[in-house]
Amino acid sequence: MAKTKKIFDTLLFKRLFKFIKPYKYVFIGVLAAVILLALFGAARPYILQQAIDKNIATRTFDGFLPYILIMAALLFAEVVCQLLFIFYSGWLGQTVVKDIRVKLFNHIIRFKMKYFDKSSVGVLITRSVTDMERIADVFGEGLFMIFRDLLTMLVVSLVMVYMNWELSFIVFLMLPLVLYATRLFQKYMKKAFEEVRNEVSNLNSFVQERLVGMKILQLFTREATEYGKFKAINERHKKAWLKTVWYNSIFFPIAELSSSITIGLIAWYGGLNIVISSTASLGDLTAFIMMIPMLFRPLRQIADKFNTLQMGMVAANRVFNVLDTTSQIDDSGTTELSHLRGHITFNRVHFSYVEGEDVLKGISFKVKPGETVAIVGATGAGKSTIINLLNRFYEIDSGLVAVDHINIKDVTLASLRKQIAVVLQDVFLFADTILGNITLNNPNITEAQVVQAAKDIGIHDFIMSLPNNYNYNVKERGSMLSSGQRQLISFLRAYVTNPSILVLDEATSSVDSYSEQLIQNATDKITKNRTSIVIAHRLATIIKADKIIVMDDGKIVEEGTHYDLLKTPNGYYKNLYEVQFLKSEMV
Structure with a gap:
């Protein structure tokens, strides 16, 4: 499999998605929970806006209790959906990985000896263990989380426009900046994580070989030399990870700053409208301040979860490279030997x-x-x-x-x-x-x-x-x-x-x-x-x-x-x- 240069490899994902088919009903159930979470989350600010404008601002108690009960019901429903979502998305990820790991091991144990003569045991261990956990994260922490956040952003945006298009326009002015920063972040993080996975494989391979050959290492007093080599490999590993830390340290403050500026603009413009022209209500202002984090936080989370998704896709690419390796002895013979004379x-x-x-x-x-x-x-x-x-x-x-x-x-x-x-x-x-x-x-x-x-x-x-x-x-x-x-x-x-x-x-x-x-x-x-x-x-x-x-x-x-x-x-x-x-x- 050729090494992809895309930010998101659709073909690779489709191949990974095939392993979900036996568990399609669980997958559908998780998607349903995601949709409900997005709807329930966007409904809460709207209900709050109604309660403020119709009861709190007018100091009217009649009809206030139903809003409180609806808010409580939404919160309870969110908790239940969140529980089901977290458990079954994690269950789906681990189950799919179990199937891939079994298939990978079954594939590896049938390789020709020639393959093992040329391959690093440490690298194969990384593919079978560490990379598999990254693939599990694609479902448990990556894919579904991203879909939930995107759906939440869409629903929240629609609710914003429905409630007050002027305030929505101010919010949407800041979105292109965050979206552009997110795209750049995704692009560079993919390269960084590919480098991280390479260094993890090198580190595993080096440690595995030295532990197996420890007697030779000590017999020939190579401790100091191998220690120096390990420090060099570990330093490269650290530098690869620090690239991801650096990109995070740039992106997340920008996203947080954008969210804070937007809230400030909404408070300023919305407050003026309430006082001067009355084109916005106190409920609108409160709901928008509540929804802005619901719109911007998913962007930050998408970038963070995209990191997880990228690591999982890089790991999946490496695992599929092994699965695509054709190094088996041709076992097309049909004769079954029950006993040999020994000629x-x-x-x-x-x-x-x-x-x-x-x-x-x-x-x-x-x-x-x-x-x-x-x-x-x-x-x-x-x-x-x-x-x-x-x-x-x-x-x-x-x-x-x-x-x-x-x-x-x-x-x-x-x-x-x-x-x-x-x-x-x-x-x-x-x-x-x-x-x-x-x-x-x-x-x-x-x-x-x-x-x-x-x-x-x-x-x-x-x-x-x-x-x-x-x-x-x-x-x-x-x-x-x-x-x-x-x-x-x-x-x-x-x-x-x-x-x-x-x-x-x-x-x-x-x-x-x-x-x-x-x-x-x-x-x-x-x-x-x-x-x-x-x-x-x-x-x-x-x-x-x-x-x-x-x-x-x-x-x-x-x-x-x-x-x-x-x-x-x-x-x-x-x-x-x-x-x-x-x-x-x-x-």
Whole structure:
């Protein structure tokens, strides 16, 4: 969506308005309350004018009580309408935002990994949380408030003209000045709020990244440097907000001054008319003094609420930009996989994260059902990329990836990924219980199944040693557990799903010897008669593999068993084994 230069983007508002359709009756009810508020508000000065001219000025008591009762009824009706208006306009705003937020989150979680590789997490959080609240304000404090104020101004103007056109003319002489000032104010405030939203996104992104990377920041004593950067970003944020403060400080005194001058002119001219020509009454003068704030105050409020509306529209534009982003994996496949034998085929697969920079250069290999295949190679050789492509986190540039001789593009994403369990080197745990992190709240996995699985792979005793056992909360990113313990939980999470294909992406590279032994025992159990792909790091896994694929610079350079590859003179794997793995074996 192109960035709008308009003061008010009608197309953007129409798009936002579509989310109101399910709640149209509430919307109509709020509009009805707005109309009644405008009518009741304008009626009070008129009733007061009648009471003054017919009773107070003439000192006549007859007929005075009905005016008092009518005024009381109008005030009561205004209170009721105001209550309904405030509650249901706020309810409508929060309900609409709930729907947009759900749609946005549902959209984001289906993005390709490539999108997250290039996008700031802090910015996405701002779009999903802070910007959403600004959109809610469009309905709760912006749109309806502006409509109410405009309608109040219209009704009050008509009542003024009906009561005394001469006094009305004086009032209307001052309106062009305030209207011109309001238009300028709106124009500059829109630019200011766009700058504010940019700086808020930058601030959120900076803070989020530093908090996540706090350990690295402190390890390399970057506190002072990052503090300086934060001060600079915060200063820009402050300056952006001060622009809005500056515009407010100019506009509102002008609007207030205009209102005061108008009241002064009305008091002067109306007073002269009462004394000299009697073309105005005391009731007219009182009613006009009462109505002038009702005419000018909405102008000030419209400008203020227009700020809210502008912030909401800017936020809506940013949110719709994310919603308009087409970064989903094509999920047009129709084949539902209920079970896989485990046959995997890569045929002349080319892939690049950045266009023109191939990571995989036409690789081809097959994995038979029940085989354990290890993939080895230097960092950046393309090992983990194979796993990403098998799960369709990224789309291949050319070639074929198939499971059980079915192109994975013809398979639904959900059914494909349900058949594959992955244990990563960098384990991510949610701020939840151990049980919640293992089942990921899947209702089809019971606690009894989890306990039995933990016993099968030998980590039940470790979990039972923790406070609250399976209900132990590991906190954010599993910070209450060691890296080895986190790896064990991740391994159990994969095991309990009973996958057709198991993938271990250097799953034992950062664990202690005790945890490694537990995982190795579990690996022997879970890989038995199950297709397994192991991104190899530790020697034991490589030796037991049915086949080893050796990669270098995006190509497969060797393929065979551990012992066959060691027989290859000056072979890549043999050199790798002698340089890296033989040392580990000696230790």
